[in-house]
Amino acid sequence: MDLVWEESSGAVAPEYRYAKTYHLFADSKKIFLTRKIIKKGKLLVEETKEISASKYETWMKGLLSKGIQKFPFETLPEEQMTGISYNFVQFRFGSTKSKFYYRLEEINEPNWKPKKDIIKFIERMKP
Template sequence: MANPNPVETIDQTESTDENSNPIAQSTNLKHKKVNTKTNSNLSSSRPSKKRNRTVTIKQNLNLKQKNGSKQIQSLHPNLKNHKGNWKPMDLVWEESSGAVAPEYRYAKQFHLWTDSKTILLTRKIVKNGNLQLEETKAISPIQYEKWMNRFLEMGISQFPYEEIPEEKITGISYNFVEFQFGSTKSKFYYRLEEIHQPDWVQKKNIIKYIERMKP
């Protein structure tokens, strides 16, 4: 005959007490929350490779931007003084064909300069022995700033100030580019056959840029 009051095992009693006792349930829930928080804190305290990589990339970008702004600032100085007037600037380019037959002679002279309030460009071109162009016109500030920034980028102010060669060859033209901006002065001479040599690329680019200047 079955016992009407079966004896509960120790495991069953503990389980029943735990489920029926609200204090025990609350304690267990608190333990679970504490464990969850602890695990989350541990995972957040671990170094994240992705986060470190992102921070490093941002730092490198900021460094490049700072260096880039310094470089731009040094290449593109303020073209006006503290009174708002244009700083003194004078650029001259002269080139001629030398001793050739009159029908093949040419000469070019470009002169860009500033006074306190205006920028002026003079162009004089002789072609086939005849005067083709001679004019002086005002240049807009925007155009002037564009030209100056480009010249400085190409290094026009970095050449030493050369004197005309003492030994001159008869029939050879000694052409030149002369640049002055504030206290900075540079000047270089060249012969027509020199300008096409590989080591004259920088100077050739400057000459070609001057030749393309128009009001």
């Protein structure tokens, strides 16, 4: 199992810059969550912690109930815009793989609600 979420503000004034990276992964015996959060250009959180099996099970049930496994595995959009960041969620569980990209302005559109729900769920994951 491997889950990665990366989001950043893109090219904005320093006082508005942020970046978030969450990585939930399992090795042969343990489950880990790595979080890195930068706000206003300053590192606030950088940690990797072991996750209990019960917490992992709760998170997996939540992600699967939100349909994370149903999205196709997208490739990076060919259209690149200067100063615009492409954020993404990538999920792999066994042979199931999904990945979607988004720009910050898209996420509040009504048809993006399922993806926004997944992103908000991931953002609330804490060790």
